[in-house]
Amino acid sequence: MVSGGSDSNSHLFLPQSLTTSFQSCLPHNIFLNVWGDGINCWQALSQSDGRWRYSSNNPESSTFAAGIALEALSGVVSLASSEIDQFMIGAVKNDIVKLFDSIEKYDDGTFYFDEKLVNMREQQGPLATTSSVVRGLTAFSSVITESLNLPGDKILGIAKFFLGIGIPGDTKNFFDQVDLLACLENNRVSIPLILSLPSTVISLTKKDSLKVKVNTVLGSHAPPLTVTLVRAFSSSARDNSIIENQELKFDPQDAVYFLDDLPASFDVGEYIFVFKMLVQDSEQQTVYATGTLTQVPIYVTGLIKIENAKIAVLDSDLGSVETQKKLDLAGESTVSVSANHLQKLRLSFQMSTPLGNAFKPHQAFLRLRHETKVEHTFVVGSSGKKFEITLDFLGLVEKFFYLSGRYDIQLTVGDAVMENSLLREIGYVELDLPEPPENASRPPPQPVDPYTRYGPKAEITHIFRAPEKRPPEELSLAFLVLTILPLFGFIIGLLRLGVNLKNFPTSAVPATFAVIFHLGIAAVLLLYVLFWLKLDLFTTLKTLCFLGVFLMVVGHRTLSHLASASAKLKSA
Amino acid sequence: MAKLLLYLTLATSLIPLFSVAFSPENPTDRRVLVLVDDFAIKSSHSLYFGSLTSRGFQLEFKLADDPNIGLQRYGQYLYDALVLFCPSVERFGGSIDVASIVDFVDSGHDLIVAADSNASDLIREVATECGVDFDEDPAAMVIDHINYAVSNFDGDHTLIASDDFIKADAPVLFQGIGHSLNPANSLVLKVLSASSSAYSANPKSKLSNPPSLTGSAISLVSVVQARNNARILITGSLSMFSNRFFRSGVQKAGSSIKHEKSGNEQFLTEISKWVFHERGHLKAVNVRHHKVGESDEPAIYRINDDLEYSVEIYEWSGTSWEPYVSDDVQVQFYMMSPYVLKTLSTDQKGHYSAEFKVPDVYGVFQFKVEYQRLGYTSLSLSKQIPVRPYRHNEYERFLPAAYPYYGSAFSMMAGFFIFTIVHLYSK
Numbered sequence: 001m002v003s004g005g006s007d008s009n010s011h012l013f014l015p016q017s018l019t020t021s022f023q024s025c026l027p028h029n030i031f032l033n034v035w036g037d038g039i040n041c042w043q044a045l046s047q048s049d050g051r052w053r054y055s056s057n058n059p060e061s062s063t064f065a066a067g068i069a070l071e072a073l074s075g076v077v078s079l080a081s082s083e084i085d086q087f088m089i090g091a092v093k094n095d096i097v098k099l100f101d102s103i104e105k106y107d108d109g110t111f112y113f114d115e116k117l118v119n120m121r122e123q124q125g126p127l128a129t130t131s132s133v134v135r136g137l138t139a140f141s142s143v144i145t146e147s148l149n150l151p152g153d154k155i156l157g158i159a160k161f162f163l164g165i166g167i168p169g170d171t172k173n174f175f176d177q178v179d180l181l182a183c184l185e186n187n188r189v190s191i192p193l194i195l196s197l198p199s200t201v202i203s204l205t206k207k208d209s210l211k212v213k214v215n216t217v218l219g220s221h222a223p224p225l226t227v228t229l230v231r232a233f234s235s236s237a238r239d240n241s242i243i244e245n246q247e248l249k250f251d252p253q254d255a256v257y258f259l260d261d262l263p264a265s266f267d268v269g270e271y272i273f274v275f276k277m278l279v280q281d282s283e284q285q286t287v288y289a290t291g292t293l294t295q296v297p298i299y300v301t302g303l304i305k306i307e308n309a310k311i312a313v314l315d316s317d318l319g320s321v322e323t324q325k326k327l328d329l330a331g332e333s334t335v336s337v338s339a340n341h342l343q344k345l346r347l348s349f350q351m352s353t354p355l356g357n358a359f360k361p362h363q364a365f366l367r368l369r370h371e372t373k374v375e376h377t378f379v380v381g382s383s384g385k386k387f388e389i390t391l392d393f394l395g396l397v398e399k400f401f402y403l404s405g406r407y408d409i410q411l412t413v414g415d416a417v418m419e420n421s422l423l424r425e426i427g428y429v430e431l432d433l434p435e436p437p438e439n440a441s442r443p444p445p446q447p448v449d450p451y452t453r454y455g456p457k458a459e460i461t462h463i464f465r466a467p468e469k470r471p472p473e474e475l476s477l478a479f480l481v482l483t484i485l486p487l488f489g490f491i492i493g494l495l496r497l498g499v500n501l502k503n504f505p506t507s508a509v510p511a512t513f514a515v516i517f518h519l520g521i522a523a524v525l526l527l528y529v530l531f532w533l534k535l536d537l538f539t540t541l542k543t544l545c546f547l548g549v550f551l552m553v554v555g556h557r558t559l560s561h562l563a564s565a566s567a568k569l570k571s572a
Numbered sequence: 573m574a575k576l577l578l579y580l581t582l583a584t585s586l587i588p589l590f591s592v593a594f595s596p597e598n599p600t601d602r603r604v605l606v607l608v609d610d611f612a613i614k615s616s617h618s619l620y621f622g623s624l625t626s627r628g629f630q631l632e633f634k635l636a637d638d639p640n641i642g643l644q645r646y647g648q649y650l651y652d653a654l655v656l657f658c659p660s661v662e663r664f665g666g667s668i669d670v671a672s673i674v675d676f677v678d679s680g681h682d683l684i685v686a687a688d689s690n691a692s693d694l695i696r697e698v699a700t701e702c703g704v705d706f707d708e709d710p711a712a713m714v715i716d717h718i719n720y721a722v723s724n725f726d727g728d729h730t731l732i733a734s735d736d737f738i739k740a741d742a743p744v745l746f747q748g749i750g751h752s753l754n755p756a757n758s759l760v761l762k763v764l765s766a767s768s769s770a771y772s773a774n775p776k777s778k779l780s781n782p783p784s785l786t787g788s789a790i791s792l793v794s795v796v797q798a799r800n801n802a803r804i805l806i807t808g809s810l811s812m813f814s815n816r817f818f819r820s821g822v823q824k825a826g827s828s829i830k831h832e833k834s835g836n837e838q839f840l841t842e843i844s845k846w847v848f849h850e851r852g853h854l855k856a857v858n859v860r861h862h863k864v865g866e867s868d869e870p871a872i873y874r875i876n877d878d879l880e881y882s883v884e885i886y887e888w889s890g891t892s893w894e895p896y897v898s899d900d901v902q903v904q905f906y907m908m909s910p911y912v913l914k915t916l917s918t919d920q921k922g923h924y925s926a927e928f929k930v931p932d933v934y935g936v937f938q939f940k941v942e943y944q945r946l947g948y949t950s951l952s953l954s955k956q957i958p959v960r961p962y963r964h965n966e967y968e969r970f971l972p973a974a975y976p977y978y979g980s981a982f983s984m985m986a987g988f989f990i991f992t993i994v995h996l997y998s999k
Contacts, residue, residue, distance in 0.1 A: 165616070169616060173615050270728075298727075363717060363773075379779055412768075416717070416729045418717065423769040450946055453758065462933075480975040480976050480978075487983040490987050500997075532978075
């Protein structure tokens with residue numbers, strides 16, 4: 001709802017609801033206030049530079065708001081058609097012209113509206129702003145009777161800006177773009193006509209012809225036009241125009257304008273074609289915006305002849321040819337030559353365009369690649385049609401890092417207008433260079449193939465120390481037998497000596513003690529064996545203590561009995 | 573090895589993840605800061621950004637010279653990854669500069685840098701810090717007269733169709749500057765390199781000296797994986813990410829096959845999965861070692877023990893940890909140099925184990941697993957364990973060489989026993 005008029009605290013001006021709400025069931029005489037309200041809002045919110053404020057509270061003026069306002073005013077005008085004040089319309093038209101002063105442009109001729117507001121939280125980008133302005137002024141121009149005099153090149157510039165952004169990914173941007181193009185497609189201000197070429201690359205071998213299309217922004221047909229190729233010149237020789245003022249013929253079937261035949265003197269290369277279009281019907285000339293001159297860069301491509309290719313090895317001092325071989329650059333054959341550091345290698349060939357003129361390609365490289373993958377690249381120089389490069393190995397010995405061996409030769413010739421750019425392995429040269437001196441520079445390290453850089457390492461198993469050599473077991477067994485032999489010898493000896501057990505005590509008690517004594521000795525010896533087998537010293541000593549005390553007691557008894565027995569015998 | 577080729581060269585696709593933050597449990601990045609030159613890029617590259625948001629990333633778009641941008645606040649990093657789509661920025665706004673970007677990467681976060689033919693010195697400096705050198709000539713672009721994409725509008729052969737890698741449905745379109753890698757740098761990898769007929773030069777001017785970058789030394793897209801597993805993607809063409817290239821068809825010069833859609837979308841989606849740690853991220857857990865036959869981990873081993881070492885390795889699939897299966901994980905038993913290096917055998921479910929004998933050298937050893945494979949994060953595990961020599965009672969107990977001595981001692985004892993009996997009681 002418009003809540004303006006005499007109330008100076010106008011709220012936000014909402015154009016959509018303005019028209020819809022008034023088209024509802026209000027009686028006729030209320031509509032008269034629409035015009036009054038409209039004028040009051042215009043006076044309150046429009047600024048002198050053509051922009052509008054969002055509300056009287058907000059001092060900032062915005063181009064986007066101006067667009068919305070124009071749309072609303074067009075609604076007002078269409079509703080209140082009987083009350084229109086021509087002075088007001090004229091003032092609004094002036095405002096629109098002033099608004100166009102704030103248009104911004106890029107160098108390539110595109111125009112757009114943009115704004116940077118401080119107080120608004122979300123900036124309307126250039127797409128939304130321009131779209132709203134164009135919507136507003138096309139709506140306004142459709143309701144007034146006079147025409148708005150707007151500069152046609154600026155409308156064309158706006159159309160080119162919107163066509164140049166491609167398809168935006170954001171849905172709001174896409175909507176703004178399509179909306180604006182729809183407004184420009186058919187409006188009363190000026191309809192921009194776009195000149196485009198389906199292809200800017202013309203091939204002489206395929207005998208392409210130059211085609212030009214002229215359409216409105218959304219692709220509909222343009223009215224009958226005359227399209228003239230004003231000038232065509234090579235981008236390297238701008239003053240020399242090859243074609244001048246050639247009118248293009250119209251093919252009604254495809255709706256294209258085409259140039260029948262390029263003149264015979266059209267060689268391969270980069271050109272700039274300048275077009276101009278003019279609406280045939282002079283009355284409609286103001287309706288359409290055609291712009292002035294359109295410059296289009298064109299590439300004319302063709303097959304370049306490469307012939308007479310030779311590779312030769314020359315003697316440095318005399319310059320005489322030692323070996324010379326012909327190269328077949330179109331085929332697959334390779335040649336091999338050999339040279340040493342006192343000689344020179346010369347590669348030469350001739351290039352010419354389809355029309356026989358000299359041609360200098362952008363890329364003419366000769367590359368020598370050593371077996372260790374060290375590469376050296378040289379530019380093949382030219383004079384006219386002849387291309388030649390001479391590699392003097394005497395001066396290049398240091399550059400080649402003194403690496404002798406086989407060098408693969410690769411020739412690359414290419415250009416944007418060459419349809420048969422080539423990369424050819426010509427063959428190899430066996431180069432014999434002197435030994436490097438001590439302080440020669442090393443060749444740069446070559447990149448390592450990444451797939452071989454990481455890989456499992458070789459397994460390592462620890463080699464254990466070999467155990468010390470031990471004498472063979474049989475030797476130990478032999479000596480074991482040898483050590484036990486004396487025991488048997490001792491027993492045999494004792495038996496030979498006639499030992500006996502006659503002195504063994506006969507009475508019970510001393511006999512028991514004697515037996516226990518010997519058992520005790522046997523127990524100690526057994527303890528020693530157990531100690532050797534598995535016991536530790538502490539338990540052994542503990543047991544030995546007890547056994548020892550016991551043995552001492554028993555032994556004392558036995559031995560004293562034996563001693564007294566023998567004393568009795570001696571005294572008797 | 574075929575599996576590794578597959579992974580790095582953009583074969584499989586993975587599913588997005590749904591967790592909250594960047595952490596060792598969920599290594600995929602979440603919050604991404606995208607710095608652009610102007611917001612039109614948000615719209616003209618919306619397919620690429622859409623593919624990122626559909627996988628769960630939270631993108632924040634800021635202008636590169638916005639004075640309010642910053643990577644960290646109060647010592648905490650606000651973002652997990654940074655995307656620089658601002659080739660012509662002269663000076664970053666806010667608290668971002670080359671040093672802070674390098675610190676960001678050093679702390680383990682990921683980075684994508686896209687330059688273009690009007691790349692500023694600042695972006696070149698960022699790339700140099702990452703190990704990649706762009707062509708110094710500011711007007712140079714990569715030109716290839718043999719592998720260019722046939723186009724009715726770009727007649728100067730700067731639009732290159734590259735299919736220098738395996739398993740892509742269509743060639744990838746590239747238009748921009750090239751860079752070269754230092755061959756001594758082992759962390760950097762060329763993902764898409766130019767063909768041998770390519771060179772980097774200004775298309776508008778003639779060449780008098782051979783250009784510094786020619787042939788397949790020119791890299792179009794490279795990746796860097798730093799030692800802390802931060803990943804960086806560097807490319808010289810911002811338009812490679814644009815909707816226009818995503819949608820356009822490709823026809824390589826000299827071939828009659830016309831592809832409906834270029835391989836850009838597939839290529840860039842897969843490689844950004846790798847850069848943001850949705851693929852190729854490994855973790856090793858549960859390192860255990862014990863003597864064969866026992867199950868608890870001893871604090872010290874003895875020489876010539878048989879021991880078993882086991883580890884579990886998992887790979888992040890984008891949403892969960894899947895067992896990692898490979899046949900070339902190796903463990904080293906290391907003290908100044910590896911004494912034992914053994915390949916771990918796997919049970920196909922991510923559990924790797926190996927058995928070996930402890931060497932007969934004593935000292936303090938380490939169980940080291942250094943696993944570095946192309947395209948995977950590097951695993952570097954190390955566990956220290958001492959090794960002692962034999963105790964006095966662990967040697968051989970009874971030596972055959974000592975039998976004579978045993979014999980002599982026991983025969984002595986037997987002789988003594990007999991002697992006591994005989995001596996006392998014989999007459």
